[in-house]
Amino acid sequence: MRQPEFHRLQVELGQRAYPIRIAPGLLDRRDAFAGLRFPQHVLLVTDANVAPLYAERVRRILPGNHEAALLVLPAGEQHKTLAMCARIFSALADMQASRDAIVVALGGGVVGDMAGFAAACWMRGVRCLQIPTTLLAMVDSSVGGKTAVDLPQGKNLVGAFHQPCAVVVDTDLLATLPARELSAGLAEVVKYGALGDAAFFGWIEQHADALVAGDTAVLAQAVHRSCEHKARVVVADETEQGERALLNFGHTFGHALEAEAGYGELLHGEAVAIGMLLAARMSSELGLAPLLDVARLAALLERLRLPIAVPSAIARRLDPSALLARMRLDKKNLSGRLRLVLWRRIGHAFVAEDVDSHHVLELLTDALTDDGG
Numbered sequence: 589m590r591q592p593e594f595h596r597l598q599v600e601l602g603q604r605a606y607p608i609r610i611a612p613g614l615l616d617r618r619d620a621f622a623g624l625r626f627p628q629h630v631l632l633v634t635d636a637n638v639a640p641l642y643a644e645r646v647r648r649i650l651p652g653n654h655e656a657a658l659l660v661l662p663a664g665e666q667h668k669t670l671a672m673c674a675r676i677f678s679a680l681a682d683m684q685a686s687r688d689a690i691v692v693a694l695g696g697g698v699v700g701d702m703a704g705f706a707a708a709c710w711m712r713g714v715r716c717l718q719i720p721t722t723l724l725a726m727v728d729s730s731v732g733g734k735t736a737v738d739l740p741q742g743k744n745l746v747g748a749f750h751q752p753c754a755v756v757v758d759t760d761l762l763a764t765l766p767a768r769e770l771s772a773g774l775a776e777v778v779k780y781g782a783l784g785d786a787a788f789f790g791w792i793e794q795h796a797d798a799l800v801a802g803d804t805a806v807l808a809q810a811v812h813r814s815c816e817h818k819a820r821v822v823v824a825d826e827t828e829q830g831e832r833a834l835l836n837f838g839h840t841f842g843h844a845l846e847a848e849a850g851y852g853e854l855l856h857g858e859a860v861a862i863g864m865l866l867a868a869r870m871s872s873e874l875g876l877a878p879l880l881d882v883a884r885l886a887a888l889l890e891r892l893r894l895p896i897a898v899p900s901a902i903a904r905r906l907d908p909s910a911l912l913a914r915m916r917l918d919k920k921n922l923s924g925r926l927r928l929v930l931w932r933r934i935g936h937a938f939v940a941e942d943v944d945s946h947h948v949l950e951l952l953t954d955a956l957t958d959d960g961g
């Protein structure tokens with residue numbers, strides 16, 4: 589029987605172009621992997637939460653004559669480390685993986701970023717197939733080729749641009765995702781609307797209740813529209829010389845909060861939600877963005893069950909100067925100047941050069957003394 593069509597997008601990067609295939613039930617379909625070569629050496633990397641749910645199913649469906657070797661890493665941001673990457677290298681060495689090997693990343697952004705980075709490094713680069721299992725990974729991290737691990741000093745400081753050979757998104761996998769993780773993924777969905785697409789922002793407002801309730805049809809639409817957005821930006825600016833920096837709206841604040849709170853305390857998407865609001869507030873204080881839009885952003889994040897302030901238990905032990913020091917290590921900065929993605933209104937972000945660090949420090953001090961609950 590002919591299978592129903594799935595959503596197909598193509599990230600048009602010349603010889604490194606790749607498909608994004610999106611549909612419920614895709615992991616039961618061989619045609620999800622059409623056009624990909626599966627050689628002798630296939631390493632399936634996943635984490636301890638995802639492995640019991642989906643690893644065997646993926647091993648069964650992957651085409652090719654050789655069963656994939658399986659590497660299960662501990663789950664969570666605190667494990668997005670060079671040490672875990674070394675475990676991926678060891679697994680590749682143990683199977684004597686050659687240059688035509690393929691690393692399959694099955695998991696959220698943590699697995700995807702690490703497995704992608706290991707693939708970028710192994711023998712100077714082998715293919716990586718991304719099979720995202722969180723909403724965040726489906727809408728953002730699996731697409732675009734940013735791969736990295738964290739250091740104690742900061743997020744994603746060691747990494748490489750290494751595009752995947754394909755992205756296969758089975759939206760049914762969201763059914764097992766904890767509600768808090770679903771909300772964290774919705775923060776990145778809001779990001780696309782907030783930074784560059786006011787109509788999409790309005791769509792998210794209209795569908796906020798269905799999105800948090802996990803309505804699969806509405807989530808699939810959100811995934812599709814987000815991937816379209818991301819693919820367009822990545823094609824325009826693969827290595828972040830310009831427009832791609834906008835995808836970091838909220839992230840300079842967010843990354844600093846994530847690292848300073850201790851990896852895993854605030855989820856990445858939660859830190860991004862707080863960070864977007866801080867960037868929006870700063871823009872409004874500078875007279876750049878209307879306060880009404882800041883309030884609209886806060887209201888939407890709240891409806892999506894995201895934090896809109898640093899939770900007080902975390903705020904109490906954070907130091908604004910330490911956060912600012914972390915922001916100084918952000919990858920967008922140039923020659924020691926602080927660069928931030930700021931806001932003109934819903935649907936319009938821009939990169940602000942040489943931001944006043946005193947203003948940022950004041951904002952952070954306020955953010956840590958406001959009662960975040």
Ligand code: NAD
Pocket residue numbers: 635636637638641663664665668695696697698699701721722723724725728729730731732733734735743744761762763764765766769772773856857
């Ligand atoms: P994650 O990978 O830690 O996954 C969240 C949790 O959900 C984990 O405990 C995981 O085991 C569990 N899980 C995953 N899929 C599941 C499923 N289907 N059912 C049940 N449980 C499941 O976190 P994340 O939010 O997916 O990713 C965050 C990471 O992504 C951060 O490190 C961030 O820096 C990175 N990121 C990268 C990019 C990029 O462009 N490369 C973009 C955004 C975020």
Ligand code: GLY
Pocket residue numbers: 728729732734832835836
């Ligand atoms: N998540 C930001 C980027 O891919 O550029």
